[in-house]
Amino acid sequence: MTYLFNRSCPSHEEGLALLREAARSSGIDLDVEVVEVLTDDDAERLAFPGSPTYLAAGRDLFPREDLGAVPTAEACRAYARPGGRIGPLPHHDDVAAALREAAREAVA
Amino acid sequence: MSIAIGEPAPGFRLPTTDGGEASLDDAAGAPAVVVAFWCNHCPYVRAWERRFNDLAREFSDSGVVTVAIGANDATTHPGDSFEEMVVRAAEQRYVFAYARDESQQVARAYGAERTPEVFVLDGDRNVAYHGAIDDDSDPDRASRPYLREALDAVLEGRSPALSETAPVGCTIKWAR
Numbered sequence: 001m002t003y004l005f006n007r008s009c010p011s012h013e014e015g016l017a018l019l020r021e022a023a024r025s026s027g028i029d030l031d032v033e034v035v036e037v038l039t040d041d042d043a044e045r046l047a048f049p050g051s052p053t054y055l056a057a058g059r060d061l062f063p064r065e066d067l068g069a070v071p072t073a074e075a076c077r078a079y080a081r082p083g084g085r086i087g088p089l090p091h092h093d094d095v096a097a098a099l100r101e102a103a104r105e106a107v108a
Numbered sequence: 109m110s111i112a113i114g115e116p117a118p119g120f121r122l123p124t125t126d127g128g129e130a131s132l133d134d135a136a137g138a139p140a141v142v143v144a145f146w147c148n149h150c151p152y153v154r155a156w157e158r159r160f161n162d163l164a165r166e167f168s169d170s171g172v173v174t175v176a177i178g179a180n181d182a183t184t185h186p187g188d189s190f191e192e193m194v195v196r197a198a199e200q201r202y203v204f205a206y207a208r209d210e211s212q213q214v215a216r217a218y219g220a221e222r223t224p225e226v227f228v229l230d231g232d233r234n235v236a237y238h239g240a241i242d243d244d245s246d247p248d249r250a251s252r253p254y255l256r257e258a259l260d261a262v263l264e265g266r267s268p269a270l271s272e273t274a275p276v277g278c279t280i281k282w283a284r
Contacts, residue, residue: 008279011151040184072184076278078151086154087245 001032002058006051009076011088015052022095028103043071050077054095056102062090110219110227110238113271117143117229118217122177122207123190125197130205132233135173140236140262141229142167142255145220145280146176146206148196149187152277153224155245157200160224160255163241164204167259174204179215180223180281188281215280225275228258228268236262239273 003019005012016034023030037048048071054061062079079090090098111117121131135141144160147153164174182189190208197206209215218227228237237258244250258268 009151010276070184074184074279074281076149076151078149078154085247086151088151088155 001030002055003032003034004037004048004053006037006073008074009051012052015089018089018095022092023099026096026100028099037073040072043073047071050075061098111235113235115235117233117235120214122209125194125206130175130207138171138173139231140172140259142174144176144226145215145223147178147180147188147223148192149185150223150278152245156224156241160241161203170263176204176206177209179209179212181283185281222275222277222279224277226255230262237268237271240275
């Protein structure tokens, strides 16, 4: 897994803890590379959609429509949450489900 | 550094998404004014958006004026442009004024750093509260309604028991 983040969004520590907890609860042994996106050049190179972003073997755990925005380092990512809400982090159950799906694809 | 509690709030006159202007002068006579630094794209703003709109609606009955100010640089964050602010305000049926601080001078004058970040001004337009709307962006976990408590206090002529909290949100996107 790769965890991309930028410090302009205060969710980055909680987001990483969320990933680890979702993996633990799913019985998945994770190797996480934590990458801080520092510059707009980094953001462009990584096609960074905002902080935090979870990549499994380079694929976004929460793929979204390409809105054509130029990637910038100081971008916070919005996640859909239960009840039609929007928040700075995905729900634990959604992370766990996405991790399980990614694990299945990895062994297929 | 933000303006200190008890200090006079900087004045402003800014264009709003409804085609008008927002200014502290126009709020003369209001028992309190809420100035919130805001934007479209930030997930923290989105998370608090409905609660903030509900508070603005509720306290407008007591004469409280609420102004949200979008100051983010639209070059790097086009979703925060004035045109997109107009769309957002209409879509979400904002009951508060949503004003554009294109020069970012108002955000700098207040010393704002994040969105959302709120300032409650008392009847004399001194800062009575500065910080977060409540204690959690997740409404299911929020237990301390900072902004509500501050407004209740100001309307009763008291100082808020908690006058300053740490705003939690995205950094304001300054022009480079």
